[in-house]
Amino acid sequence: MLKTFRIGGIHPEENKLTAQCPVTEAAIPRQVALTLNQHIGAPANCIVKKGDTVKVGTLVAEAGGFVSANIHSPVSGIVSKIDKTANAFGIYTQTIVIDTDGDEWEESIDRSTELNDKIALSTDEIIQRIAQCGIVGLGGATFPTHVKLTPPKEFTPTVLIINATECEPYLTDDHALMLESPEQILIGCRILMKAIGVEQAYIGIENNKKDAIALLAEKASKYPGIEIVALRTRYPQGGEKQLIDAILHKQVANGALPVSTGAIVQNVGTAFAVYEAVQKNKPLIDRIVTVTGDGVTRPGNYRVRLGMPIGELIEIAGGLPAEVSKIILGGPMMGKAVSNLEAPIPKGCSGILMLNERHAHRGPISPCIRCGQCVSVCPMGLEPYLLAKLSENHLFEKAEKESITACLECGCCAYSCPSNRPILDYIRIGKSAVNQIIRSRKQS
């Protein structure tokens, strides 16, 4: 019996079309654009000016607060513009644009492919290096990793969990990474264990990636304290609370930090980035992006320089399919539809998904029939139909009492609704309104 989380969850069609595609290097883009708020928290502060020459790995923007991250140049070239440009969702944000000229790297970066499994740095030095290299959670939430590794003093981490579930349909970037660099991930995991001072780590992988489970289990025997856990394929297993529940059988109380259970969860892509930062001194300048969907000519897992225009990567993958109707940044469940293809790929982008009219279409909305489907699939045990109705009618105090803030926005409710009701759309605005109320209450 494979482990999984207790309540709710769904198993949508997996559609992992690119599961067997090895990681392909995408060509270096002619121009990159780096938005200053591509992570959660305060936007970074730009430290270069127009006309400056930068190399690959040069720091171009410094963390703008405690919860914030550094941003480095992913190409070598000249800063051509620092201005507001439209991001993937059409919102104008402050951006650094760099015109590529050659491919010259900072000398401090070790570009050799040789495996380095000696962890020479101390705990503090590791966290400092991770902060310097601008590492953020690569699962999609983009929470600065160094902040997550320094939990509030009252909590003592006892275990590290690496999230390699990749529960979203279509996406295979973590899968490809595990097949390509298993040892690097395991060393990254050891580094993270040292950083938080724990002796035990679990790598949770869903059972639809049997080759990755076998490969990592074989290599893990060399690294003490790391255990590979095969999990039943079920969405949203990659949610922090769901993963802690699945592996440790511990539940995170509503409103509490996940670290209150003693577990710190990091994404497998983050573990790899941590390996590169700590052992090779390489900042976060590239990542693997799955390009997939209906009618894509060359779907695959591409290693791309961050800041590459979305449209350019689609060209590399064979161009826009003729019948494309919706392009999504991320997976089909939690990803967001893109409205601007000139926008750059941010740190948190795990995939670009192109859907045809049939798959993208949201059916006609009909009234709620009280079937309770959304209640039974909600992994947080909430009543989504009720929360949506309360938000729609601006009854935010009531929504707060119904624990709307516990919603992780996984979209299981909207996915399973037979009336095609936009449940999550309404919950999302209700949640942000309630969070605002809570914040203003704290201030007064």
Added chain:
Amino acid sequence: MVTAIIILSIIGLVSASLLYIISRKFHVEEDPRIDEIESILPGANCGGCGYAGCRNFAEQCVNATSLDNLLCPVGGNEVMKKIAPILGLKAVEQAPRIAVVKCNGSCENRPATSHYEGAHSCAVVAALYTGESNCNYGCLGEGDCAAACEFGGITIDPVTRLPHIDPNICIACGSCVKACPRNLIELRRKQEPRIYVACNNKDKGAIARKACAVACIGCGKCAKNCPNGAISLTDNLAYINDSLCLLCKECVDGCPTHAIQIDKTTDGHSVLTKEKESALC
């Protein structure tokens, strides 16, 4: 049978006397004027006065020392004139106001760059992305304002996809102002005609113009030409102060992007002079 009647009578008697004692002991002395004022008020409970319903407004009136800052937008000056003698205060004549939409981004003026398919709510769209056009500030056309209007005074024009405010119905309660996630609706002085900048785009001119043909580009021409200094410019956006505006229309004629609107009431309908026929979005 007899016992039952006796027992019930005793219970009834005891409960009645208890209720009487309690109502006497905990009686709250209330100003009778509150009830009187509440009966005069229209009873819309819209909250447009800034208080939680008509009764709360009546309480505020009774406690107030002057009626300067109190106005029932539904009843208007007439109702305030009736309230004033009850309180022995002077009614202050207040200029009537009306809601105006500071966006003229019709389908023709700002081309759609994407198609939205989701919950029909501006708040939802605003939380997701920039909307169907490239303007980060303009009307999203899903009708949160129309849904918020308790009086049915706002309709979304099927051709322009912009809200249309009926000047005969609008009582400037401000519900729509709060409902608009992009803060596009403003309560302005109800005068003939009404001149205002029908744009809320704070981006630089080039970006604003690229997104919408009738965007305010912040050129400042209107501010320079205004004979009464009624126009100010902040964040690449002009604003006309309606208490200083002389309705000379100098700015309307001079605006290079036709961002400044003249809005007037004709045959019971509000008519935009620069309105054009445009295709359905």
